[in-house]
Amino acid sequence: MTKTDDEYMEIAYKEACRSLREGNYGFGAVIIDDDGEVVCSSHDTEKTEADSTLHAELTAIRTASKKRGHDLSNCKIFCTHEPCPMCSTAIYWSGIREIAYSFTIQEALHENRKRLDIGCREIFRRAGCDVEIAEHILYDKCKYLYLKEIREEIKKLRNKDKKELERLGDLIKEKRIRWAHENHSEIGDATSLMTGYKALLKKLDISENDAPILHRDENTILFHSRN
Numbered sequence: 001m002t003k004t005d006d007e008y009m010e011i012a013y014k015e016a017c018r019s020l021r022e023g024n025y026g027f028g029a030v031i032i033d034d035d036g037e038v039v040c041s042s043h044d045t046e047k048t049e050a051d052s053t054l055h056a057e058l059t060a061i062r063t064a065s066k067k068r069g070h071d072l073s074n075c076k077i078f079c080t081h082e083p084c085p086m087c088s089t090a091i092y093w094s095g096i097r098e099i100a101y102s103f104t105i106q107e108a109l110h111e112n113r114k115r116l117d118i119g120c121r122e123i124f125r126r127a128g129c130d131v132e133i134a135e136h137i138l139y140d141k142c143k144y145l146y147l148k149e150i151r152e153e154i155k156k157l158r159n160k161d162k163k164e165l166e167r168l169g170d171l172i173k174e175k176r177i178r179w180a181h182e183n184h185s186e187i188g189d190a191t192s193l194m195t196g197y198k199a200l201l202k203k204l205d206i207s208e209n210d211a212p213i214l215h216r217d218e219n220t221i222l223f224h225s226r227n
Contacts, residue, residue, distance in 0.1 A: 002036030005100055008078045009138035011041050015056065016080045016145050019043035020154060026145045029056035030078040031064045031096075039064045039075060056080075057087035061094045071095045080142045081108065082135075085116050088123040092131075100134040102142035111148040140207070176200070193221045 008030050015028030027044040042059040046052050057079055064072055073095035082104045083091060091099065099120065108115045124131045144150050180196065193216070201211060206225070215222040 005078070005134065006138045008032060008038075009080070009100065009102060009142065011038065012056075012078045012080050013138060013142055013145075015041050015043035016142070019045070019056070020145070022048055024048055026080075027056040028080045029060040031060050031072070031075050032078070033068070034074045034076075039067055053086070055084065055087050057083050058090050061090050061096075065094065073097060076100065078137065080145060081105075083120050085118045085120075085123055088120040089127075091120075092124065092127050092129060097130065098132045100137045102135075102137050102139050103146045104135060107143075108146055111146060111151075113146065113148075141210070193219075197221050197223065 012028035012030045015030070016026045017028075019028065020026040022043075022045070024044050024047045028041070029043070030041040031039045033039055040060055040063040042056050042063060044054060044056045045059070046054040057077065060077065061072070064075060068075070071094075075094075075096050076098035077091060077096050077100075079087075079099070079101040080103065082101045083099070084105070101120075105115050105117065105119050109117060120131075121133060124133075180200075183199065197213070201208065204211075204225075211223045211225045213221055213223045
């Protein structure tokens with residue numbers, strides 16, 4: 001059964017998360033055919049494989065071409081981030097004429113990310129081809145892959161041993177407890193755990209889907225933060 005754009009982007013998002021876990025830069029891509037079948041999914045490996053061309057989109061196009069041949073004009077590509085000029089050109093040569101992505105190059109530049117300030121629309125305009133483009137698919141989820149504050153937190157966790165991770169966890173816990181005391185009036189009655197939980201979600205700017213409750217009793221709410 002054909003999935004929605006959000007569901008396809010969810011696959012790309014999981015690839016991007018896998019990229020970060022492996023020590024890469026956090027980009028994911030998925031290619032589907034005109035029947036809605038997933039042809040392939042991929043993520044960037046340029047850091048772990050020491051090859052600056054191994055972007056998620058390029059890897060996806062190479063894999064799809066091996067499966068379906070050189071002409072991918074019956075396919076659509078989903079990317080967690082707007083394709084760079086290199087990947088946009090590869091998309092053009094592959095024949096793909098439908099693209100959906102989440103975070104834009106302009107948004108990345110705003111976050112002080114290193115990017116060439118040339119959007120894919122400009123690449124396709126200069127190539128004289130008509131490409132259907134959809135932006136900000138699954139944006140509320142994918143944006144956390146590229147926000148400066150989140151990236152800095154990820155760097156702190158890289159290559160840390162168990163003892164150091166526990167220390168950082170204690171610091172975060174202390175910070176949240178301090179915030180709860182400082183914002184007691186907003187949180188309300190300390191016995192109202194759900195009120196406190198929702199206030200924390202608001203503070204973190206995430207939804208309940210990003211931090212589902214795993215266990216709840218009269219004294220405790222345990223949730224899993226996915227962001």
